[in-house]
Amino acid sequence: MLEFFTNPMSRGQIVRWMLEEVGAPYEERIIQYGPEMKGPEYTAINPMGKVPAIRHDGKVVTEVAAICAYLADAFPEKGLGPTPEDRHDYYRWMFFAAGPVEQAVSMNSAGIVPTEEQSRSFGFGSYDKVVDVLETLLSDRDYVCGARFSAADVYLGSQIVWGLQFETLPKRDAFAAYAGRLTGRDPFRKAKARDMALIAEMEAAKAQ
Structure with a gap:
């Protein structure tokens, strides 16, 4: 079980790219800025009230660099982590x-x-x-x-x-x-396309 908490207008775009590089299925949770991101349900995930975050098999990871490193370690078969030489x-x-x-x-x-x-x-x-x-x-x-x-x-x-x-x-x-x-x-292109589509949906909803 891999959950991804994000907003397309955030550094969550970096983590989505990493998730696409890993290629593992994940559930997307869009968190809106404001009360939802600062509310008790989400701050139980990240007390900073910021996205992105992931929850993998019940374990929460925040901070973009940490998430990228964690995913590389969690899916070593993808070869995205370090080798002894590098x-x-x-x-x-x-x-x-x-x-x-x-x-x-x-x-x-x-x-x-x-x-x-x-x-x-x-x-x-x-x-x-x-x-x-x-x-x-x-x-x-x-x-x-x-x-x-x-x-x-x-x-x-x-x-x-x-x-x-x-x-x-x-x-x-x-x-x-x-x-x-x-x-x-x-x-990268797949991740970017998804976030751009989400941003377009949000902007269309605001225009209504």
Whole structure:
């Protein structure tokens, strides 16, 4: 039993892509923003009152990076987790994306620029430094783990694709090439089509 709690206008899009990569059947639970997402029934799943979350055989997992890593481990036959040879890159860049990238992009989008002194204390240092590190990483490899696609690409790749689309990351050749490799995958396209259809349904309902 695999339940997926999401809203199409959220980071749930990342988890849906991961679910499509895994290929396991799941039950979709659309959670609306507002009272439903903050209410007792859903906060019993995620006390933060945020989506996405999954419940697999009665076990709840929240936080997008954790969900991606969990699903890779839960379905090892799909080959989306790390191998002994690339475990270092897999975990290094998965957590880099969950920490420094997430923080740097969020603060930059909010117009918050750390002073030089603050940058020594902040885990991401500076937005420009994070962007440069990402560009260097993606300039000499196809995927996070080299030639092999993994769950780390679902998580980091979603941030790159999103960043280019909404201009929270600069348009650099390495980012565009990487995003092109990811968005051409059938599971990505299937997941995106479902979320876009749900968004269209919601907008049509509001218009009535």
